[in-house]
Amino acid sequence: MAAVATCGAGAGGTESMAAATSKSNVTSFQRRGPRARGTDSGGPRLVSIAGTRPSVRNGQLLVSTGLPALDQLLGGGLAVGTVLLVEEDKYSIYSPLLFKYFLAEGIINGHTLLVASAKEDPADILQELPAPLLDDSCKKEFDEDVCNKKPESDIKMKIAWRYQLSPKMEVGPVTSSRFGHYYDVSKRIPRELIETSKWHGFFLPEKMSSADKVECCSLTPGYMKLLHFIQNIIYEEGFDGSNPQKKQRNILRIGIQSLGLPLWGDDVCCSENCDSSHSLSKFLYILRGLLRTSLSACIITMPTHLIQNKAIIARVTNLSDTVVALESFVGSERETNPLYKDYHGLIHIRQIPRLNNLICDESDVKDLAFKLKRKLFTIEAEWTVRERDREKGLSFVVGSPSNDRHGRCTTLI
Amino acid sequence: MKGMHLPDIRMLLQGASPRSSEMFPELNNLLNTTPDKAEQGKLTLLCDARTDGSFLVHHFLSFYLKANCKVCFVALLQSFSHYNIVAQKLGVSLAAARERGQLVFLEGLKSSVDVFFQAQEDPHPLQFLREASAGNLQPLYEFVREALTPADNGAAAWRCPVLLVDDLSVLLSLGMGAVAVLDFVHYCRATVCCELKGNMVALVHDSGDAEDEENNTLLIGLSHQSHLILRTEGLATGFCKDVHGQLRILWRRPSQSTARRDRSLTFQYKIQDKNVSFFARGMSPAIL
Secondary structure (H helix, E strand, C coil): CCCCCEECCCCHHHCCECCCECCCCCECCCCCCCCCECCCCCCCCEECCCCEEECCCCCCEEECCCCHHHHHHCCCCEECCCEEEEECCCCCCCHHHHHHHHHHHHHHHCCEEEEEECCCCHHHHHHCCEEECCHHHHHHHHHHHHHHHHHHHHCCCCCCHHHHHCCCCCCCCCCCCCCCCCEEEEEECCHHHHHHCCEEEEEHHHHHHCCCCCCCCCCCHHHHHHHHHHHHHHHHCCCCCCCCCCCCCCCEEEEEECCCCHHHCCCCCCCCCCCCCCHHHHHHHHHHHHHHCCCEEEEEEECHHHCCCHHHHHHHHHHCCEEEEEEECCCCHHHHCHHHCCCCEEEEEEECCCCCCCCCCCCCCCCEEEEECCCCEEEEECHHHHHHHHCCCCCEECCCCCCCCCCCCCEEC | CCCCCHHHHHHHHHCCCCCCCCCCHHHHHHHCCCHHHCCCCCEEEEEEECCCCHHHHHHHHHHHHHCCCEEEEEECCCCHHHHHHHHHHCCCCHHHHHHCCCEEEEEHHHHHHHHHHCCCCCCCCCHHHHCCCCCCCHHHHHHHHHHHCCCCCCCCCCCCEEEEEECHHHHHHCCCCHHHHHHHHHHHHHHHHHHCCCEEEEEEEECHHHCCHHHHHHHHHHHHHCCEEEEEECCCCCCCCCCCEEEEEEECCCCCCCCCCCEEEEEEEEECCCCEEEECCCCCCCCC
């Protein structure tokens, strides 16, 4: 499914892929074990891989996370060779959705999948992926919403005038886009799509039962096995270009579910002073090393609300590239707050990497809320909440500023 | 004279040209240095809290390469191509510097994969990744020493050796204790700063309220040894599009007991595509 097209070569340093074609038109990597991004050999020609596009800012190759709204917040998509860390919400209700969107996007684009989990069989995870929305049906879905929101959008905002000019977060479906698709969470993905796709599963209980000799290292055995498994797939299938028999022009999408749970053999969620406190961060470092030297992108969901040692969360964040945190309102005081009654939770973009650049594409809007509608998962800027409640005569003062928000003190009547 | 910020006045006084295309000319003015008259024997500590201070690493890398120094860069956080592409925006080519022997680059991410999955015959600088219990950073120190000790032919090709580390907090995440990292810094300082009369620059993250004791130990220990501390902080009020953070510069004299206060300056900054602009607090051009 890889479409082969050549794009014009820019200045040597800013091209995104080292999948260079040599002058005699034979596609091969130019040297053993190349870096997957950036190149210092002159004038490579880009080979276009399905489901990817170069970033506008720095030519970095991007893949879609499966949620076009999230892609926009992350500056266009997830860069190939990086890790997306999703901090799970409290009861792990919504983070599996992001996980599944990522994998479903891989299947639609024909990417190879690697699914790792300690609690669920990867085959079961794949059965539950959402079905892709065809263009006309999802257009109908969005039209419903537009009709419902029309009255509000015409009202002029008297006090929060500054926000009137800022862009709305929701992205309508582009009918002919090959980057980013919409999914219907109420339907399962057709079996044929899974059967024709290429995927590898890592289910920890199965792998741990085999008695391989694992070299003693400060990593827990579960993490060791997973790293070896990933490295094996990358090498065997040629995603890092070092295997001369395999010429791979596809992306490997790695999904690791609920990393850090005690099921992995790690006690980082159990106690504050854990014995294997460096196991998780070491795993992430080496994983990132593997990703940087191969054509792959990885999503990891982690139950950070269970990790009691805040230092470990800070270290894990520093060792990841993109970090997104979900905060659901279930069971919290915000569930009954009229401010948030239309929404299911907040989504925080904690970190966006600055790759090949001094700056990154940070979105100006920091207050984002998500909502799981009947079929779609949408992300909206939080101020729209206030606007809707304004006409109902509620009065409130917005809360105190926190580190990842604008400081606000508007009073709306 | 509205709009005349402090950096502009200093530029006038020193008569320096503000249009140089390398590194961050405004930062050079704030630090009162140019590549021609870089000091020697100094330890500079870069510290970031609630923000990303990596632009300082890029600045010092291109600064010392322009100053014709031999640089050993222990790059643990990002890949070579990342630093190379940013350095090209600042007017320096890392690939060319590596070719001519001016730059010794240890790419942590790539080397860690090599050392982790295959047993190496010779001790590798990142050998500690294979060890079960917390070891020490001696192989890494040996690597640095070998990289920066000038060759025996006596001809000094480069000005002075410089060790640049991005960043030391990663070593803590990989299982090293704060004491092991401080030992490593101590050995490097003894060799690079005192014996070889070079400089050392290291970045450490300040985890703030994350209660990372090891990191705090490392940070405090290094603060006492440093001659220059550049501390970037995110704004206390949160994200702002026009002011990305605040930079505090502290000049110290670690060898003398300081009865008098060390000199310090505070500026706010905004990072752009190829440059960082600095201005006095509250004097951002977007606000004035």
